[in-house]
Amino acid sequence: MTNRLSPPNGRANGKVQPPVEDDGTLADVQEREVPPKASNNIKATPDHWTTEQSMILRQSSVWSRGVVWGIVGVTVISLIWANVATMEEVIPATGQLKPLDTVKEVQAPVNGVVKTVLVKDNERVRQGQPLVIMDSTTTVSDLESARKIKQATLQENAFYYSVLQEGISSNQLDLAISQLRLPWEIAALAKNRTALVEENRLYQTLLDGQSAAIGQLTPEQEARLRMTRFELRSRVIAAQMEIEQLQKQLQQAQVQLDSGQRQLIDDKKIFADLNSRNQKAIAEAEKSLNIEKGILGSVTPLLEEGALAKLQVDKQQQSVNDRNQRMIEEKINGSVEYDKQRQQIQTREAEIERLKEEKKRINALINQAKARLVNTGAVTEKEVYDRIADNTKRIADIDSQLTKIIVENKKKINELNSQISRSQVTLQYQAIKSPVNGTVFDLKATPGYVTPPNQTIPLLKIVPDDYLVAEVDVTNKDIGFVRSGMKAEVRIDSFPYSEFGEIKGKVDTIGSDALPPDENHRYYRFPVKIKMDHQYLKTEDRKILLQSGMSITANIKVREKRTVMSLFTELFTKKIESLETVR
Numbered sequence: 001m002t003n004r005l006s007p008p009n010g011r012a013n014g015k016v017q018p019p020v021e022d023d024g025t026l027a028d029v030q031e032r033e034v035p036p037k038a039s040n041n042i043k044a045t046p047d048h049w050t051t052e053q054s055m056i057l058r059q060s061s062v063w064s065r066g067v068v069w070g071i072v073g074v075t076v077i078s079l080i081w082a083n084v085a086t087m088e089e090v091i092p093a094t095g096q097l098k099p100l101d102t103v104k105e106v107q108a109p110v111n112g113v114v115k116t117v118l119v120k121d122n123e124r125v126r127q128g129q130p131l132v133i134m135d136s137t138t139t140v141s142d143l144e145s146a147r148k149i150k151q152a153t154l155q156e157n158a159f160y161y162s163v164l165q166e167g168i169s170s171n172q173l174d175l176a177i178s179q180l181r182l183p184w185e186i187a188a189l190a191k192n193r194t195a196l197v198e199e200n201r202l203y204q205t206l207l208d209g210q211s212a213a214i215g216q217l218t219p220e221q222e223a224r225l226r227m228t229r230f231e232l233r234s235r236v237i238a239a240q241m242e243i244e245q246l247q248k249q250l251q252q253a254q255v256q257l258d259s260g261q262r263q264l265i266d267d268k269k270i271f272a273d274l275n276s277r278n279q280k281a282i283a284e285a286e287k288s289l290n291i292e293k294g295i296l297g298s299v300t301p302l303l304e305e306g307a308l309a310k311l312q313v314d315k316q317q318q319s320v321n322d323r324n325q326r327m328i329e330e331k332i333n334g335s336v337e338y339d340k341q342r343q344q345i346q347t348r349e350a351e352i353e354r355l356k357e358e359k360k361r362i363n364a365l366i367n368q369a370k371a372r373l374v375n376t377g378a379v380t381e382k383e384v385y386d387r388i389a390d391n392t393k394r395i396a397d398i399d400s401q402l403t404k405i406i407v408e409n410k411k412k413i414n415e416l417n418s419q420i421s422r423s424q425v426t427l428q429y430q431a432i433k434s435p436v437n438g439t440v441f442d443l444k445a446t447p448g449y450v451t452p453p454n455q456t457i458p459l460l461k462i463v464p465d466d467y468l469v470a471e472v473d474v475t476n477k478d479i480g481f482v483r484s485g486m487k488a489e490v491r492i493d494s495f496p497y498s499e500f501g502e503i504k505g506k507v508d509t510i511g512s513d514a515l516p517p518d519e520n521h522r523y524y525r526f527p528v529k530i531k532m533d534h535q536y537l538k539t540e541d542r543k544i545l546l547q548s549g550m551s552i553t554a555n556i557k558v559r560e561k562r563t564v565m566s567l568f569t570e571l572f573t574k575k576i577e578s579l580e581t582v583r
Helices: 061-084 137-164 170-180 184-211 219-305 310-376 381-428 564-582
Strands: 041-044 049-052 086-099 104-106 114-117 130-134 431-433 438-441 460-464 468-475 487-492 503-510 525-532 536-538 543-545 551-563
Touching: 137 170, 137 184, 137 381, 170 184, 184 310, 184 381, 219 310, 468 551, 487 525, 525 551
Parallel strands: none
Antiparallel strands: 041 049, 086 468, 086 551, 104 460, 114 130, 130 431, 438 460, 468 525, 487 503, 487 551, 503 525, 536 543
C-alpha cells in the first residue's frame, strides 16, 4: 500500500519534514517487510518543492502471536476436556407397563350357564371376591337324582345279599320287592330262589320223617311232619289259586287289548275322515276366496274409470279379507283337530304296546306258578332227592344271575359316586371367585351366557395389582450392551417428561431369545424388564399411580463414564471403516 505526504506550504521553517507513517488497516498489513524498490525523486519548482517515496506498512507481531496461542490454548483445553469429561451412553427402547405377575384368565371350571355377573369392566376386585354365579338348578337336580339312584341301588344290593344268604322269608321277600320296586324279572328270580330254598327244607323234613322209626317220633317231630305235609297241600292250593288269579289277569289284559285295538281302528278312521273334511273345507274356502278376488279384480278398473263408487270396491275388498280370514280359521281349526286326533292315536298305540307287554309278563308268571305247582306235588324219597338236587342246581343258576346283578350294581354305584363327586365339585364352583387382587377387563360373561364345551375361552380377565414392571423391546443390535442391574430411566408417554419427570429403575431380566417380527414390530427384538424404584409419578401436589398397559419410553444406561474423546474416536473409526468398505 502506498501513501503520499505533502506539507501544506511547501516548506516548514526552511527544512524538509520527515515522512509520517500511516497505520493503515489490518487488511492492508503484510507480515514481513519488503525493501523499497522505488528511488527517491526530488523535484524543485519555483514555488514549492516535493519529496516522493514508496513505503510498506508493518503490523505489530503481538496480535499474530496472540491469535496463534489462543487457538493452541483452546485446542489443548478441548483435548484435555474431551479426555477427562464423561457422559452417559443410553439405549432407547419402547414398551408397556405390565404387572410382575401374568394376567389371570378366569375360566368356568365346568360347562354351564351364567346366572349372574357381579362385576363390570375396569372394576377393582379383591382376592376371593365372587365374580360370576353359575346356574346350579340342573346340577342340584342331577345331584339329588344320583343320590336317590345310589340309595336305591344300595338297598337293592342289600336285598340280593339277604336272598343269597337265605336270611329272608317269603313274607319279607314280598314286602322288600314292593318297597324296592324291582323289575318283575328280578323279583321273579328272588321269589323262585326263596321258594326253592324253602322247598328243599321241606323235602329234607320229609326225608327225616320217613327215615326215622315211627315209634321214635316225638310229638314235636310228628307235629312238624304234619305241618310240613299240611304246608305242602297249602302250597299246592296256593299255587293253583295263584295260577287262577294270573289267568284272570291275563283275560282282563286280553279284553283291554282287544278293546284298545278296536278303538285304535275307530280313531284311525275318524282321523282319515277328519283329514278329508279339513282338506275339503279348505278347498271350498280357497275357491270362495278366489271368486271374491276375481270380483274385486273386475270392479277395481271400474273404480278408476269412475263407473263405480269406491264404497262398493271397499266392500268387495272387505269381503275378500273376510273370506281370507275364514280360510285361515278353517286351517287353524282343522290343524288343531288333526293334531288332537293324531295324539289320541299315538296314546292308543302306546296303551296297546303296554298291554302286550303285560300279557307277556303274566304268561311268564303263570308258567312259573305252574312249575311250582308241579314241584309241590306228593313225591317219594327218591323223587325228593332228585328234586333237592335239581333245586340246588337252579338255586346256583339264580345265585349266578344275582351275583352278576350285584357286580353291575357296584359298577353303577361307582359311576354314581363319580357323578355325585363331580356335581358336588360343580356346586362348589358355582360362585367363581377372583384368584388375586386386581382390575377386571375383557369381560365376556353375561347372564345367560353358555360356556362353550371343550374350549378354553375365559369368562373375564384380571390384571393383578402386583408390582408393575416396565417391559420394553431392545433391538438386536443394542441387546449386546444390556446387562442385568444396569440403571434405566422410564418415561410415561401419557405424561410429558418436562412436567412429570421420569422414574428411575434397573434392568431386572433380559429375554434369552429374540422375538420374531409381527404386525406391530418389523424387526427382531429382545424383551427386557425394568424394575422401577416406585409405582407413581410425583408432581408438586399429588402422586399419580401407574396403570398396567401404559406405553413408555425407557433409556437404559449402558455406559455412565464414557469420555467425549472415545465418542469422537468411535465416530472417526466408523468413518474409516466405511471408507475401507467403499474401496
